[in-house]
Amino acid sequence: MTTLVKKRESNETRAKPAHECPECGGHLATDPKHGEVVCEDCGLVASEREIDFGPEWRAFDSSERQGRARTGSPLTESLHDYGLSTVMGRETRDAQGRHLTPDKRLLMARMRRLHQRSTYRSGAARNLAAAITEIRRMASVMDMGQYVTEQAIRIYRRAASGDLIRGRSIDGIAAASLYASARINGLPSDPDVFARASHVDRRTLLRLHRILVHELDLKARPATPYDHVNRFASALTLPHEVAERARALLERADRTLVTSGRSPTGLAAAAIYIVAQRSPTPRTQRQVSEATGVTEVTIRHRARDLLPFVEGAATAANAP
């Protein structure tokens, strides 16, 4: 064990990947925890196969350490073979550090090519690899967490084994999987944002998502207004108290039927608007509309529905 650690420490001069982002020329930073090299400026993931030498588990004595020590990347959903495949390097020296003769180098190149092909054994695996790449790309663009990404990949795997891909685009199902994962995990997910980050339009994205939900029995929790309140409140630079009161208002209204069938964003925006009006930090409908993407008209409609549930409002004040 110690030899490995020592080796790594003494390897300060090991060939680091280029320090400039191929996309924007920005600075590349390594994230050893996730085994990625990302550009600090544009977020491009330059390399995903850095090896994390850290132990998989905590070890309390040397025998445990021995039992659990390993090399290679951690197991992950994010690679089509769970990260278990091997890759042949392109070094031009042999294990003893001697230069290879030209014909040996040609031989190695041939072997490497065959080896690579063998890793993508079947067409299905190749497709899966492509889908995972696409999912990771979108997740990276949209700044989504690793957990959500991996669940998206699990969903994609299920879709693939359920034969739901045939005749549909891989990118489309990939986008729908990520969207589904975001929805399941209660992340505010605007279909338009996903459509922009993917290669499919909003319409197909939603259609494919419906198929996934239906066929895979995903517990597709519809986004609740609560999911948006915090986001909206901070977009409008309102204090926490406003968000809390807005949530309380929604909760009171939710016991009745006025919230059913209405768009969650509309309800959240209206609740924020109402509470803000009655707070020291009011916001106009226009401001709320711009910050939330909900139309003023809709804010008005929902606000009218929610009004009876405002704290200290006469319950039956509806007599024109």
Place this chain on the structure above:
DNA sequence: CATTCGTGAAGACGAAT
């Protein structure tokens, strides 16, 4: 003057046929 409120036409969506 800015903000809020109301309305009718039009589009999008889901469900059902």
Place this chain on the structure above:
DNA sequence: ATTCGATTTCACGAATG
């Protein structure tokens, strides 16, 4: 594939302060 019902959005003008 089409139709239907409910909802949201757009564009406008009126009312309100």
